[in-house]
Amino acid sequence: MKQFRSRFALYAFLFVLSAFALCGAAEAGDPVTLKFLHKWPKVEYNDFFVQVARDFEKEHPDVRIQIEAAGDEPIKDKLRIQMGTDQQPDIFFSWSGEFARNFIRSGAVLDLTPYFEKEPSWRDGFMKAGLEPFATQGRYYGVPYRINGKFFVYNKKMFDDNGLKEPKTWAEFTAGLEKLKQAGVTPIGFGNIYPWASCHYITGLNQKCVPQEVREKDYAAASGEFTDPGYVKALEYFRELNDKGYFNMGANSTEHNMALEMFYGGQVAMVYVELEEFRDIEEKMAGNWGFFAMPSIEGTPGNPKFLTGAPDGFMVSAGTKHPDQAVAFLSFLTNKENSDKMVRAMGWPSPVIGAVNKENSMEMLVKGLEAVTEAEGMALWLDTDIDIKISDVYLPDLQELLNGDKSAEEVMKDVQAAAAAVRSEAAKQ
Structure with missing residues (x-):
């Protein structure tokens, strides 16, 4: 009887141990969640970002994109509050210029230059007028999404x-x-x-x-x-x-x-x-x-x-726990294919070279973007x-x-x- 009890206790111990191991393995396999904040809450715009996020998740089953949207004025207040807390988004919308430089000076955003160096085709795929306003002292801290x-x-x-x-x-x-x-x-x-x-x-x-x-x-x-x-x-x-x-x-x-x-x-x-x-x-x-x-x-x-005019786009929080996944999503969001989809779906001018063309855009948008490209600079x-x-x-x-x-x-x-x-x-x- 004592032998039976000792065996039972051993089996019970091994069962609990294996349960803990399985639980730990499940936790280790939990997908990474990235908070993504953009400024287009209208349903048709937000739905587009949701679809791009789902497409990314299919290619990256270990990542989940949690989307939040706030309009022009609300997003300014939201970022001022959140960026000083542990509730900050991993990826967030930003205007270029002083709005972006303020985050750069305070060390609140990730330096994307090493990622561009690893993936130069991504960097070189943007118009200079779109990318440069997110640069400071030769380093890149943001990715343009639209250019106006x-x-x-x-x-x-x-x-x-x-x-x-x-x-x-x-x-x-x-x-x-x-x-x-x-x-x-x-x-x-x-x-x-x-x-x-x-x-x-x-x-x-x-x-x-x-x-x-x-x-x-x-x-x-x-x-x-x-x-x-x-x-x-x-x-x-x-x-x-x-x-x-x-x-x-x-x-x-x-x-x-x-x-x-x-x-x-x-x-x-x-x-x-x-x-x-x-x-x-x-x-x-x-x-x-x-x-x-x-x-x-x-x-x-x-x-x-x-x-x-100016580009606007996205930055990655310096406090993100998952910088590689956040940058991977930005690269996916701004690749040629998804930029083409954005232009077709919403008619927005994209800073990705060739994303606005006669096949996916009306003549006036193509001409307008040509004027932006030909300008010697942007105010x-x-x-x-x-x-x-x-x-x-x-x-x-x-x-x-x-x-x-x-x-x-x-x-x-x-x-x-x-x-x-x-x-x-x-x-x-």
Whole structure:
């Protein structure tokens, strides 16, 4: 009996031991979970990312992609909160410019340069204008996903009826605006209830009115002063469009989408839009439209061959526990095949060379991307290219400028004060 009990105890011990071993093996074989945060919560957009994630998981059964989406403003707040905690996403959306540089300076993101060196075809598959804005001191910290340019889109019939052609200079541009106004046509539909819209105008006007080296120095947190008179001049050009009645009434209480509806309905002759909006415009306008970049301004020091626009894309958290898997997913997301699918599904301009072509895109998108490629440089969106403490002053002041509550000089005094505070903080770091 004692022998039976001892054998039973041995078998029981071996059973428990094997159960623990199996449990451990199961845990060791559990798939890696990557948190992926993007900024397109609309169902049709999010569904695309879900499908790409499922395709990746089929090829990598040891990885699961957990997707979360937040819109333009919510994602900024979410990242500010999460990046300082253990809840940060492994892969997250980022604008280029100062928005990305802030993460780079704080050491919050992974240096992707070693991965590009291992896979040079991935790096070389991107347009330079898409990849370089995510680089700092020759190191790459982000991957571009879309690339955008900003253009005036116009109603061809309205232009033809008023004898107008695409302007090459600011003088030709404003002369055309005045002609439209005199004919009883509102020249430009403009929705500035969210001041990123006016920020896009000032992005281009600053680039034209301020020398490149001065602008680069001012946009850097540690050295920004914003004292060049070109900044005031840029604001004056912008305010003139409003004061002369070239914008629709009540621009500060109008949404961008409402301005687009005005354009579709023939209530305005033009709107200032991003390249990614071209597909929707074609669906509504059916060929009755053309586009041109913000015209050059005679006598200003900025490079006339620059274009307003920027890439946006993704970065990998420096705190991720699974960097190789995170980078593998980014490489998969931005390969030629999936970039082609993205262009077909959503009509977004891709920075992957050859991803936008005549087979998968309408002619206007191809031409727009050609204009981006041919530009000598990009003036990145102002609100993502300067410190957030400065943009939090600059953008609301643009609304006050249009309302007539502040002069151009007063706006720049506010900006200069914010820049001085940012410089002081940077000096302490």
